[in-house]
Amino acid sequence: MVLEYQALTTQDYIDLEKKYGANNYKPLDVVLTRGEGIWVWDVEGHRYLDFLSAYSAVNQGHAHPRILQALIDQAQRLPLTSRAFRNDQLPLLAKELCELTGYDKMIPMNSGAEAVETALKLARKWGYKVKGVAEDQAQIIVCSGNFQGRTISIISFSDEPQYRDGFGPFTPGFVTVPYGDLEALERAITPDTVAFSVEPIQGEAGVVMPPPGYLRAAADLCKQHNVLFFADEIQSGLGRSGKLFASDWEDVRPDMIAIGKALSGGFYPVSAVLTDSQVMDVLRPGDHGSTFGGNPLGAAVARMALRVLIEEGMIDNARQVGAYLLERLRQIASPHVKEVRGRGLLIGVELRPEAGGARRFCEALRAEGLLCKETHDHVIRFAPPLIITRAEVDWALERIERVLRTA
Ligand SMILES: Cc1ncc(COP(=O)(O)O)c(C=O)c1O
Structure with a gap:
């Protein structure tokens, strides 16, 4: 049977996905078909301001023309080589x-x-x-509330019961300390500790901010004990917080950084780990790899995604417009709001428990033309593309204010 796609409605798409797709997400029931800059359109032609940016993967805005052109050019030349051969994009990236x-x-x-x-x-x-830890004894300290992905090893150190339920047995070697608690971190460090893994802002936990001075002091502690300070900047990095990395807010230079999401401007999955030679040089040919990792298409896209982020002033814009959005959100008098927090254009609005959950506010905002998503039950996350202007934020604020006051 050939489906007549042009004739499908929102409900048709939802029904198809329910019938043929895994039920591992609970999206808002809006079916998007086109995006440009900060705007997206659904299959019925309605326009929305994207206030989530694909969980911070679309920092540069949807379908950024320069990244799109880089993608087209490279796709026409050479998309994939594998690492069996070299390509002329990865070294430049x-x-x-x-x-x-x-x-x-x-x-x-x-x-x-x-x-x-x-x-x-x-x-x-x-x-x-390098450090001389005895075989199979290495320990990595992680933080409560972490979200760093969905593989079995990563969920092994999650403290969210749903992420683990039914997926054991888990990978050993992880120790959890409360996020923001320096004394607990110091107590947890042993001679076998090789790394401390931390999100400089915990996005998925509900835009949880580190206490002032925490990252700096934790990095110092790690240095003192010869422990690698590993910052997961996959969501908070690449301009989202108003600086290149959220760690920069405390002048911390992590020993190791993970980036992803906006590294491709949302076009293509590209991620990377950055570190210095004494760490990276432990890898020998055959130790680790990926068929698609470092492919020329992804590398060309990432090169342009980084260029536009810097050349088009998106990081400064995130800092300035983000500060304005945060301040204006804090001024909204709503009986439902418990706290507004964040940095740059990564902002969480935590609702009071009696507000009835964040989902209904996201639904109401969607009806107003603004797309955002609840994180856990009580937090609405606002994370528009970093190209958003103050006037466009005002457009959004008018709707957010109406919903937070009246919903
Ligand atoms: C801090 C952090 N680390 C890791 C990940 C996992 O990235 P991915 O979904 O691309 O595997 C996420 C995704 O939300 C994240 O926010």
């Missing part, structure tokens, strides 16, 4: 990324979870080969 961030070396991957896995493997191997 590696150079540009290292020059931009000040790290010695990078390793390319695809999804964020793969970058995190790569960083964990690097930390363990560094622990055994």
Whole structure:
């Protein structure tokens, strides 16, 4: 049977996905078909302001023309080589990324979870080969409330019961400390500790901010104990917080950083780990890899995604417009709001328990032409593309205010 796609309605698409797709997401029932800049359109022709940016993967805005052109050009030339052969894009991405961030070396991957896995493997191997930890004894300290992906090893250190339920047995070697608690971190460090893994802002936990000074002090502690400070900047990095990395807010230079999402401007899964030679050089040919990691299409897209982020002033814009949005949100007098927090254009509005959950507010905002999503039950996350202007934020604020006051 050939389906007449043009004639399908929103409900048809929802029914098809329900019938043929896994039930592992609970999306808002809007079926998007086109995007440009900060705007997206559904199959019925309604226009929405995207206030989520694909969980911060579309920092540069939808279908950014320069990234699109880089994708088309490279796709026409050579999309994939595998790492069995070299290609003429990966070395340039590696150079540009290292020059931009000040790290010695990078390793390319695809999804964020793969970058995190790569960083964990690097930390363990560094622990055994350089630090001198006894075989199979390496420990990695993680934070409560973490979200770093969905692989079995990563969910092994999640404290969210649903992410683990039914997926055991789990990978050992992880120790959890409360996010923001320095004393607990210090107590947890042993001679076998190889790394401390931390999100400089916990996006999925509900835009949870670190207490002031925490990242700086945690990085100092790690240095003191010869432990790698690993910052997962997959969501908070690449301009989202108003600086290149959220760690920059405390002048912290992590020993290792994972990036993904906006590294491709939303066109294609591209991720990477950045670190210095004494860590990266523990890897030998055959130790780790990925068929698609470092492919020329992804590398060309990432090169342009980084260029437009810098050249088009998106990071400064995120800082300025984000500060304005945060301040204006805090001024909204709503009986439902418990706290507004965030940095740059990564903002969480936490609702009071009696507000009836964040979902209904997201539904009401959708009806007003604004797309955002609840994180956990009580937080609405606002994370528009970093190209948004103050006037466009005003357009959004008018609707947010109406919904937060009256819904
Ligand atoms: C901080 C952080 N790390 C890792 C990931 C996993 O990235 P991916 O979904 O691309 O595997 C996410 C995704 O939301 C994230 O927010």
